[in-house]
Amino acid sequence: MGSNDSRPSSPAELLRLARFDLTLLPDELLLLVLSFLPSRDLVLxxxxxxxxxxxxxxxPCLWRLKCGRRWRTSQLEAxxxxxxxxxxxVYVKEPFGRNLLRNPCGREQFQHWELRHGGHGWRVENNRSNLEGAEDQRSFVSSFNWCTKWQVIDLLKEGLWKELLDHHxxxxxxxxxxxxxxDCGCVYKIHVKLLAANKxxxxxxxxxxxxPIPQWNDECYHQxxxxxxxxxPGVRFVHFLHEGKDTQFWAGHYGARITNSAVTVTLPK
Structure with a gap:
């Protein structure tokens, strides 16, 4: 093929150039064809x-078809x-089954978290023992006074809607x-609140x-x-807060190591 050959620049153009005239298809079949295209190409x-x-x-028919390929039948029936x-x-935001907390392991340092430092404050370090299934083998490490961090999740912005939250x-x-x-003991706390629209x-x-985890422990993670x-009814936000410190009051970062935090929403059955 010569260098001047023009090529389709998008799925829409590809369909227009197809041998078969798609305008002859009834809406039901054209919907089915379109439902296999990426959402970005559909919209843009x-x-x-x-x-x-x-x-x-x-x-809604097209997006219902796309949802049907992504999720189990039981979830869609709900x-x-x-x-x-x-x-x-629902298809674009994917509010169900994914972690709504951002940066749960410290891959982005402290982005998306609000912090209150104690002692020498928070630090991100590599895990000292592997945590199977974690998206990243790093953790947030606390110090010799209470170190606190939190996130507030806006459930509506994450793709949920009022009627679902209130009635289902x-x-x-x-x-x-x-x-x-x-070589150092530590203490860990968690406090999660479901908040109304006024936060x-x-x-x-x-x-x-x-x-408390005692000194001379095996460094294994606890869930x-x-x-x-x-x-x-009325839930609109999730306020997720946890904190940790060491029990020896040692300078540096010997306190609780926290990672792989998660908040997920599951479809009603």
Missing amino acids: QCRLVCRRWRSLVDS LHGCPNVSWAR QPEISISDWYAGRS RSVIEEFSRTME VSHVFRNYG
């Missing part, structure tokens, strides 16, 4: 082809009973992992101060987890 390219294509791309489902929002109340699961250094009213909360169920 295919919507511009013609009014008919724009209408099909904007229809959504069918929910009011005002935006299938495009999907499970909100939290998980965290903490460990100590072999102050607490609808439900979970709090634990775990048993703390909880599932919020039947929490009632």
